[in-house]
Amino acid sequence: MWSDVPSRATAANMPVTLVSPGSPQQTKASSMNGLLRIENLGKTYVPGKPVFSDVSFTLERGEFVCIIGHSGCGKTTVLNVLAGLDTASEGYVFMDGREISGPSLERGVVFQSHALMPWLTVRQNIAFAVVSRWPEWSRTQVNAQVEKFVAMVGLSGAIDKKPSQLSGGMKQRVGIARAFSISPKMLLLDEPFGALDALTRGTIQDELMGIVRETQQTVFMITHDVDEAILLADRILLMSNGAETDTGYKPGGIAEVVVNPLPRSRNRAGLHHLDGYYDLRNHIVDFLVSRAKAH
């Protein structure tokens, strides 16, 4: 724990910065060099009552952004639209200045339920992705790529096992390795640790953070876990549910963007000793409890 003292010192006088969406500062950043730009996104199932509307934000290259909110606020829909698996009722998503029209190898997805194909071994599951990305590669090239990324998540010993022989945490590691193996421009993670026990989750969070820092990967991640968001994210989007108010129906949307003031070198063990951690945590928890309007 004592090794964390220097980093605590650097974080000492950093205030929690709160930026409201659509502020001038935001708009400026988005038009400059954002990798992914989301403009006025909305999704409507029941006419007149959109689940969320007017969702706009930008992901910078190399940035880790978490979105947090109660069930039903439309987080997964936002992620699926970004992945190209779902279509929005309104609004646009641009990647590198081009509008997203469908799924793409440029955006790797890690699914909540790991989504490994149970009839294939770990090696074959990742090879399936690698071959999709580089169909012209030889068998040895594919194999080398597969082994590199399996080693990255520390599963070399289980490479020829079927997913059913792996634990939940191992399966999710394979899902992460598969997403990284195709070298996407960015990663979309749909609550990847939601189904894991707390201990396993912590380990994989550390691993993920290490890999992301190393590869400078841009990541957009859904989570329910406040600590997870604080540990991993550079910015945290707080999303509110749609709700009936005195003035009529108010659709859900991004209520607030919280910039994480903690030093980027933070780790799970020392996180709660960092100055500003509790302010940040309390702020987010207050939002979830009092303002996000859970159903």
Added chain:
Amino acid sequence: MSAWRSLNFRAALLSVLILVLVLGIWYAATGSTASATSSAGMTAEQIEYAKMMGKDPGSTKAAGFPTLGQMGTTVWGHLSDPFYDNGPNDKGIAIQLAHSLGRVALGFGLAMLVAIPMGFVIGMSPLLRKAFDPFIQVLKPISPLAWMPLALYTIKDSSISGIFVIFICSIWPMLVNTAFGVASVKREWLNVASTLEVSAMRKAFQVILPAAAPTILTGMRISMGIAWLVIVAAEMLVGGTGIGYFVWNEWNNLSLTNVIFAIVLIGVVGMLLDLAFGQLQKAVTYVE
């Protein structure tokens, strides 16, 4: 000692005991009827009367149910020379079986060629699934033999009609199961394929087919079971060759030993076919 405790061993032992018991009852039952039909102690008039009623006490040809000894002779006769061919009404049992299996293979194979691609398409498209559903629901419960007159009239060849009947009875379980298996492939696997920009053909063969394979194989197994049930009946109707025709022919010959032998053989072959498909099914089944 541990061999005695093994469940498989004890089950096998019990199976053998049951077989011995059944054969024992058979032996006892046929042995007593043989003595009851003896002509000893009957007057000339009584023997004459018995002959008039069709119960010739001196004859051993139709002396009721065959005994175990007669049965054994017949079984040995068939198994020792299964491949002889003495004209249309006298062929070895292996040749008859081969005819039946050939018809089943042809009809089943054709049904596979139609049912699996069609089930794939129906499973992928909710529109086609709804559109085809009434036809499938109406055609599925029709006894395959009900098609026989229509088949004989249109095809005009009894052997091809037999194959057609196998085709029509095999197609439904395979079609319905394939469509169901394809339609219930997990959304997440399809999403993975989408995000990896996998081509339609690769998605069909490397994602949907292996995912639906256990369900498809179940359909094939059911179809094969039905096809083997139906071939016997179909061959009784169309005649000529095959194990079903053999049963009918031996019934006309009043040779019950041959009929019993054929019945057991049909059962054993059906079991082997089912076992083979069970193995195939095991090979494509995955644990989630």
